[in-house]
Every structure is written in C-alpha cells, then in structure tokens.
Amino acid sequence: MAKFDLSFFYNKRNLYILGFLLAFVVTFMEVSRGRHLNFLAFADSTIDFWRGVSPYTPEFVSSHMRFFLYTPVFSVLFTPFAVLPAWLGPFVWNLFNYTMFFAAVFTLPARFTHDQKCRIFLYTLPILAQSLLSFQYNIPVAYIFLFSYSLLERNKGFWAVLLIMVSGLTKIYGIFSLALLVCYPRFWRNAGYVVLTGGVLFLLPALKLPLSGLIPYYGEWLNALAVHQSDQTYESLFYAQPLAEWLLPNFRVLQIGSLAVLALLFLVSRRKWDTAAFRAQALGILMGWVVLFSDSSEKHTYIIALAGFMLWYWSRPVRTRTDKALFWGNFVLLGLVPIDLICPVPVMRCITQTLWLHVWFFCFTWLRMVWLTFFCPVAEFPDSFAAGAETVDSSRPARSGDTLDIVCPCYNPNADFISHLACSLAELRGFYPDKRLHLIVANDGSSRNFGKEEHDQLLRTIPDAEIVDIPHGGKGAAIRAGLARSQAPFAIYTDIDMPYAKESMRQVIDRVFDGCDVVIAVRNASYHSKLPPMRKLMSHGSRMLNRFFLNTRYTDTQGGLKGLSPAARNVMLRTRIPDFLFDTEFIMLAERSKGLRIEEVETTLREGVVMSKMSGEVLVRELKNFFRIAFSV
Numbered sequence: 001m002a003k004f005d006l007s008f009f010y011n012k013r014n015l016y017i018l019g020f021l022l023a024f025v026v027t028f029m030e031v032s033r034g035r036h037l038n039f040l041a042f043a044d045s046t047i048d049f050w051r052g053v054s055p056y057t058p059e060f061v062s063s064h065m066r067f068f069l070y071t072p073v074f075s076v077l078f079t080p081f082a083v084l085p086a087w088l089g090p091f092v093w094n095l096f097n098y099t100m101f102f103a104a105v106f107t108l109p110a111r112f113t114h115d116q117k118c119r120i121f122l123y124t125l126p127i128l129a130q131s132l133l134s135f136q137y138n139i140p141v142a143y144i145f146l147f148s149y150s151l152l153e154r155n156k157g158f159w160a161v162l163l164i165m166v167s168g169l170t171k172i173y174g175i176f177s178l179a180l181l182v183c184y185p186r187f188w189r190n191a192g193y194v195v196l197t198g199g200v201l202f203l204l205p206a207l208k209l210p211l212s213g214l215i216p217y218y219g220e221w222l223n224a225l226a227v228h229q230s231d232q233t234y235e236s237l238f239y240a241q242p243l244a245e246w247l248l249p250n251f252r253v254l255q256i257g258s259l260a261v262l263a264l265l266f267l268v269s270r271r272k273w274d275t276a277a278f279r280a281q282a283l284g285i286l287m288g289w290v291v292l293f294s295d296s297s298e299k300h301t302y303i304i305a306l307a308g309f310m311l312w313y314w315s316r317p318v319r320t321r322t323d324k325a326l327f328w329g330n331f332v333l334l335g336l337v338p339i340d341l342i343c344p345v346p347v348m349r350c351i352t353q354t355l356w357l358h359v360w361f362f363c364f365t366w367l368r369m370v371w372l373t374f375f376c377p378v379a380e381f382p383d384s385f386a387a388g389a390e391t392v393d394s395s396r397p398a399r400s401g402d403t404l405d406i407v408c409p410c411y412n413p414n415a416d417f418i419s420h421l422a423c424s425l426a427e428l429r430g431f432y433p434d435k436r437l438h439l440i441v442a443n444d445g446s447s448r449n450f451g452k453e454e455h456d457q458l459l460r461t462i463p464d465a466e467i468v469d470i471p472h473g474g475k476g477a478a479i480r481a482g483l484a485r486s487q488a489p490f491a492i493y494t495d496i497d498m499p500y501a502k503e504s505m506r507q508v509i510d511r512v513f514d515g516c517d518v519v520i521a522v523r524n525a526s527y528h529s530k531l532p533p534m535r536k537l538m539s540h541g542s543r544m545l546n547r548f549f550l551n552t553r554y555t556d557t558q559g560g561l562k563g564l565s566p567a568a569r570n571v572m573l574r575t576r577i578p579d580f581l582f583d584t585e586f587i588m589l590a591e592r593s594k595g596l597r598i599e600e601v602e603t604t605l606r607e608g609v610v611m612s613k614m615s616g617e618v619l620v621r622e623l624k625n626f627f628r629i630a631f632s633v
Contacts, residue, residue, distance in 0.1 A: 010118045016102055019125060023098040026132045027091050036090045039081075039135040041066055042074075043089060046082035049075035050208055056220040069296070070137065071221050072205035074170040094132050097139040101128060104146035109153045111276055112314055113574065120310040123327075124303060126335035131300040141173050142287075142304045148177060149283050149311070152184050153276070161193040169201045172225075173290040173304065176259075179266065180283060183273040236297040237363055240356040255293050262289060265374040272378050277315040281373040284312030288366040292359075299338045299352070305362060306334060312369050317379040317481045318473030318578065326365045333358040379470045379481050396489070398513035403436040403488035409478035410496040411444040417496055418454065422461045424498040431506050435513075439465040441496070442482035445472030476575060476582025483569050491569055492519075494561045504603035505561065512563035517596040519563030520587065521603040522556045545626055546584065552591055554598065557584040561603060567596060581625040588629060 008014050030036045041064045045055035054060075055068040055075070081093045105121045112120075131139045144167040151160035161181075167174025181190045209217055233239050238251040247254065262285070272278040287308025291297045313319065313327060337343045337351055337358065351357045398404075406425070410417075421439075429437050439462055443450050458465055470481045479493050490512045494500065500521065511519040543555040558580065564572060571593055575585045590596050 009122060010115055012106060012114075012118070015118060015121055016099075019098060019102060019121070019128070020095065022125070022129055023094055023132050024091070026129055027094045030133060030135070031087065031090050036135050037064070037066070039090045039093055040064070041068060042070075042078055042093075042135075042137075043082040045070070046075045046078045049205070050079070052208070054217070054220055056224045067224050067227075069221075069224055070170055072209070072217055073166075073201050074137075076204050076207060077166070077170065090135060094135060097143075098128070098132060100147075101139050101143040104143035104150070107150050108146065109150055109276070111280075115574065116314045120307075120314065123310060123331060123335070124306050126331075126339060127300060127303045127306055130338055131303050134298075134300050136298075136300055137171055138301050138303050141167055141171055142307045144174055145177060145283065145287055145304065146307060146311075148174075149180075149280070152180065153279075155185065157181075157184070157186060157190040158193050158197075161190055162197045165194065165197045165201055169198065173294070176286055176290060177283065179263070179286070180279065183279050183282075234294075234296050235299050235301065235352075235359060236294045237292050237359060238295060240359040240363075241354075251295050255295070258289065258293055262286070262370075265370070269374050275378055277317070278373065278378045280315040281312045281369065281378065284308035284310070284315075285366070285369050285373060287311070288362070288369065292363060292366055299334070299358075302334045302358075302362070305366075306330065309365065309369070312373070316372075317470045317484075318477045320471070320473065322368070326361075326368065329361055330365055333361050376471065377469045379468055397515045398435065398490060400434040401436070402490065402513075403438050404432075404509065404512070405438050405440055405483075405486040405488040405491040407440045407442060407479060407482035407486065407491060407493040408496045408498075409442045409444055409475050409482065409493070410446060410450060411472070411475070411478070412446050412448050413450060413496050415449050417449070418458050418461055421458075421496065421498065424502070425462065427502050428505060428509070431502075432509070438488060440468060440482045440485055441465060442468045442470065442478040444470060444475065444478035447472075474578035474582075475580055476585075477578045479582065480573055480575065483564075483572055486569060489566060490563070492561065492563045499605050500561050501604050501606045504601070507601045508561055508563045508603070511599055511601060512565070515565070515597070516563065516599050517565040517568045518587075518590050518598040520554055520556070520598065520600045521559035521561035522600045523559050524602050524604050542581075542584070542626075549626075550584075550588060550629070552588060554587050554591065554600065556600075557587045559583070559603065562586075567593075571596070577625050577629065579622060579625055581622050581629065584626065585629045 027036075044064065045060070045068045048055050048060070049072060061067055081089050081096075084092055101124075102121065105124075106117050108117060108120075128139065144163045148160040148163045148167075151157075151163070161178075164174055164177050168178070169175075178194060181187055181194075184190065203211075203214070205217065206214055238244065238247045238254070240247070266282065269278070269282075285308070288305045291301050291305040294301070309330060313323065316323065319327075333351065337348055340348065343351075406428075408421070414420075421441075425437065425439055441458065455467060458467065466485060468478075468481050468485055470478065482493065483491060490509075492505075492508060492512060494505070498505070504521065508519045508521055542558055546552050546555040546557060560583070562583070568590060571590050572586050574589060575582050577585045587598075590598060
C-alpha cells in the first residue's frame with residue numbers, strides 16, 4: 001500500500017488554498033441561510049453610528065438578539081465592510097480575516113520553523129472554521145496578537161503598538177499585550193507610541209461625533225460591558241460547573257487577582273525577559289488568560305487561547321508526554337468537539353455543558369504553562385538558530401579566526417567530569433591555534449553532579465563555556481538545545497566524557513573545516529569490543545535495521561560524534577526523536593536534503609573508556625523510535 005504523502009500539508013500554498021476554500025464554503029453556507037447574524041449586527045451598528053444612533057441601547061439588543069460590545073472605534077474601522085453590498089460584505093470580511101490569520105502564522109519570527117508554522121495553522125484550522133462560521137471578531141484579535149509579537153521581535157515598535165492599540169480600543173482583549181513592551185529595547189519610545197496612537201484612535205469617532213459627545217458615547221459602551229454578562233451562559237472559567245455558583249459572583253475579584261499574580265510573576269522573572277522563548281511563552285500565557293478569565297468567552301473565542309498555546313508549545317525545548325497529551329486533548333476538546341459534523345450533539349453537550357471538560361482541561365493546560373514558564377528554567381528556542389547566528393545554507397572552508405562550537409550533552413555525569421573535559425578541550429585547542437573552539441554544555445536535567453556548584457566550577461575552569469539547562473528530555477533534546485545556541489559557522493557534538501581518541505576527533509574537525517556538511521564518526525572494531533553486550537546488540541541491530549528498512553548507505557548512525565555545517569545544523573534542528581536514535585533521524589533527513597556533502601570517518605575510542613550499560617527497556621523504547629523514523633522520514 002502506498003504511503004500517504006504528508007508533504008502536501010507542509011506546502012504553504014497548498015495550506016492557504018485549502019483554508020481559503022474552507023472559509024469560502026463556510027461563509028456561503030451561512031449567508032445562503034441568513035445565519036450571518038454577527039456580521040449583520042456589526043454592519044447595522046456601523047450604519048447606526050454614522051446616522052448618529054447609538055448601538056448600545058436596549059432597542060438594538062432586542063432587534064439583533066445580542067449586545068454590541070465593541071467601541072465606537074470598531075464602528076469606524078468596520079465601515080469598509082458595512083458599505084459593501086449585503087451579499088458581498090460577509091465574504092470579504094471572512095476571507096480577509098482568514099488571510100490575515102494565515103499571514104500572521106507564517107510571518108512569525110524565523111525561530112519558528114516552516115514545519116512548525118504549518119502545524120500551528122493546521123492545529124488552529126478547526127477552531128478557525130468555527131470562528132468563521134460565526135463571523136466573529138475573535139480572529140482579528142488572535143492575528144493582531146501574533147502580528148504585534150512578530151513586529152516587536154523585529155524591532156518594529158510603532159507598527160506593533162498601533163496594532164495593539166487597534167485591538168485594545170475595539171475589543172479590550174488585546175490591550176494586555178502592552179505589558180510585554182518592557183521586554184523590548186526602547187521602552188520609553190514605545191510608550192510614547194502608545195500615547196500617540198491611543199489618543200488618535202480614541203478621537204477617531206470624532207469624525208462623526210462632536211467632541212462633547214465622545215465621552216458619553218464611550219460611557220454607553222462601558223455600560224453595555226457591565227450588564228451583558230448576565231444575559232447568557234458563556235464558556236469561560238467563571239461559568240464552569242460545578243463551581244460556577246461561587247466563581248461567577250466573584251468574577252471581577254478573580255480577574256483582577258489573577259492578573260495581579262501574573263504581573264508579579266512577570267516582574268519577578270525579569271532576568272528571563274531577554275530570552276526569546278520566555279517572551280513567546282509569556283505572550284501565550286496572556287492569550288490564554290484573556291479567554292479563560294473573560295466574562296464573555298464563547299467556544300470560538302478559544303482561537304485566541306489556542307494560538308497562544310501554540311506559541312508556548314513550539315517554543316519549548318522539550319515537549320514531554322504530558323505536553324503532548326495536552327496538545328491533543330485541547331485539539332479534540334476545543335477544535336473538534338464543537339463541530340457537530342464530527343461530534344454527535346448529545347456527546348458534545350455532555351462534554352461542554354454538563355462536564356465542562358473543555359474549560360477545565362484548558363484551565364489545567366494554562367496552569368501548567370504558568371508553572372513551567374515562571375517557576376522553571378526557560379531554555380532558548382530548540383528548533384532554530386539563536387539570534388545572531390549564521391544562517392547561510394552553504395558550507396565553506398574554514399578561515400583563520402573562525403569558531404567551532406563543541407556541543408556536549410550532559411546527564412548525571414561522573415563527579416570528575418569537569419577536569420577531564422577541560423583537559424580534553426585544551427588538547428583539541430592545541431591542534432588549532434588559529435581557530436576558536438567554543439564549548440556548549442547542554443545539561444539534560446541532571447539530578448546529580450551538575451548542580452550550582454558544578455555550574456560555577458565549570459565556568460571557573462572554562463570561562464568562555466556556555467551552559468544550556470533544560471528539563472530532562474533525552475540526549476536528542478539536549479543536542480538540539482545546545483545546537484540552537486550555536487552561533488559558529490562550524491560545529492561538532494560529542495559526549496561529555498569525550499570518549500573518542502583525540503586523533504579521531506581531529507579527523508572529524510578537519511573534515512568540517514574543509515567544508516564538509518555532515519561528518520559521521522564510524523566506529524571501528526576496537527570500539528565495539530569495549531561495548532557491554534546490550535549496547536553491542538543495539539549497535540549491530542541498528543546497522544542491520546538501517547540497511548534493510550531505511551535503505552541508507554550510512555548504516556553506522558549512532559557513533560555519537562558528528563560534525564556539522566550551518567546547513568546540516570539546520571537539518572539537525574528539524575529532528576524530533578528525544579532519545580538516542582535522533583542520530584538516525586538526522587542522517588535520514590540529511591541524506592534526503594539536496595546539496596549536502598556527507599562523509600564518513602573511521603574512529604576509535606581513547607584508552608580507559610568504559611561504556612555504560614543499557615537496559616532492555618531502553619532497547620524497546622529505541623525500537624519504537626526506529627519505526628517512528630521509518631514511517632515519517
């Protein structure tokens with residue numbers, strides 16, 4: 001049976017067309033049945049505004065069966081859609097918002113890889129369709145959050161602030177992202193932009209209203225906000241059973257209190273502000289908060305929360321089983337369950353109206369996001385180059401003064417590992433007096449022999465070393481976290497005890513300096529003679545499986561020493577296997593990448609190295625990883 005080609009879903013054009021067709025069909029279905037009531041309310045409120053009639057009256061609520069909760073600024077900005085022919089306006093509104101959301105995802109900073117952006121779009125597509133079905137304003141709120149974040153990361157402060165103020169002065173949700181301005185350079189300049197753009201937008205309704213009537217008009221809007229929550233049951237935390245009887249009467253206290261706690265945690269985490277991953281995760285938490293603690297969230301409002309969850313999820317250096325369970329749980333409960341074509345209505349009502357499982361599940365997700373971001377170390381983005389890194393895709397021979405990054409994963413090392421590491425590094429540096437060899441140690445959540453004392457000792461012994469701390473996720477996760485910090489045009493990775501003979505390591509480094517993209521350390525007979533029986537079985541079994549199932553010419557993929565060019569490093573950062581077989585996944589991806597030069601170097605272990613044993617449990621786990629590779633690469 002032919003294997004389904006998933007590459008279709010990693011093509012930006014294909015995804016846009018797929019989503020565009022879905023948006024068009026959804027819009028046509030609703031307009032043809034006269035069910036685009038939110039759009040009609042938006043259009044009528046806009047026309048009323050220009051006619052001098054307030055949309056915040058009981059009469060408007062009675063005639064449209066809904067409160068109008070948007071500011072007069074919204075009415076001004078919605079005018080281009082309201083004046084279109086009645087049949088055309090809803091299509092332009094939905095297709096415009098769809099296109100902007102798509103663009104917001106695919107213009108996220110380059111730290112998010114292309115594959116991740118495709119997955120973010122696909123993950124949010126079901127709830128995006130729900131929002132399109134209701135013609136709501138939640139889609140613009142979501143994409144303004146994303147656009148403003150991307151602009152701030154690119155130092156485009158004015159445009160970021162303008163979008164934030166547009167969002168905040170149309171629907172209040174977006175205003176809270178102003179808190180992130182303190183994380184970026186030129187805070188006071190950006191604060192000035194807030195005053196400038198906020199003032200202009202606040203006065204925008206004066207195009208129709210007299211200045212004397214402006215404040216009373218905003219007062220009517222605030223009054224609508226104050227009374228609307230008693231009108232119906234919403235989908236936020238305050239309405240969730242069985243605690244709604246206590247939560248709802250105290251919702252304002254809980255809103256203010258939770259926001260104050262977030263603000264305190266944010267201030268206490270000031271040292272993390274310079275970390276790009278922290279900024280992404282903090283924004284994701286904020287996007288979750290504005291929905292979970294809103295007093296008027298609906299099911300499709302969670303497009304904002306899920307977009308924020310995606311920022312948080314893909315900026316994590318290690319995605320644990322719990323993270324993945326939350327990933328799929330939220331996708332099902334918030335993305336699929338509300339769609340009656342997928343989930344039978346009685347089941348949907350049981351989940352969302354009786355158990356309130358969708359809200360409680362996301363609440364747990366959000367609390368975990370808060371805990372891991374504010375109370376645990378935050379490592380930099382795992383799947384892209386750190387800021388300032390060379391991103392050229394072509395390799396080149398080394399020049400005098402070039403830097404080689406040596407990445408060493410570390411998990412519960414020997415007590416004397418620092419002295420040995422320093423000695424080995426000094427020997428390697430002696431071979432290359434005209435180059436800089438820079439050490440990056442990726443601490444894979446060690447529980448012993450790598451605490452604060454070892455951190456300090458390592459930096460005293462090797463002052464220019466860099467330490468990357470991540471929660472325990474496996475050797476593959478540690479290697480990726482270390483390489484994500486690499487800013488050099490050349491890199492190698494090897495174990496923390498540097499088990500290979502220095503001459504073998506020198507041969508690998510020489511090939512990298514010669515311009516080779518991938519240098520694979522092939523283990524000779526002396527290496528295998530020193531392996532424990534289980535590791536020897538895994539080594540030979542791995543080569544056999546590689547030959548017969550993966551059909552690769554490079555069967556010895558597990559050597560643990562490899563050299564990489566920037567292009568090869570980029571391929572490595574696309575791997576997903578957290579454990580030992582990340583090497584195999586990397587070689588398979590590299591072999592399928594066009595233009596990469598791959599070479600093998602026969603290597604031997606240094607004298608005195610004792611290889612650790614591996615359990616049968618590890619063998620079973622790695623066998624599962626192998627078949628993940630076989631059916632995904």
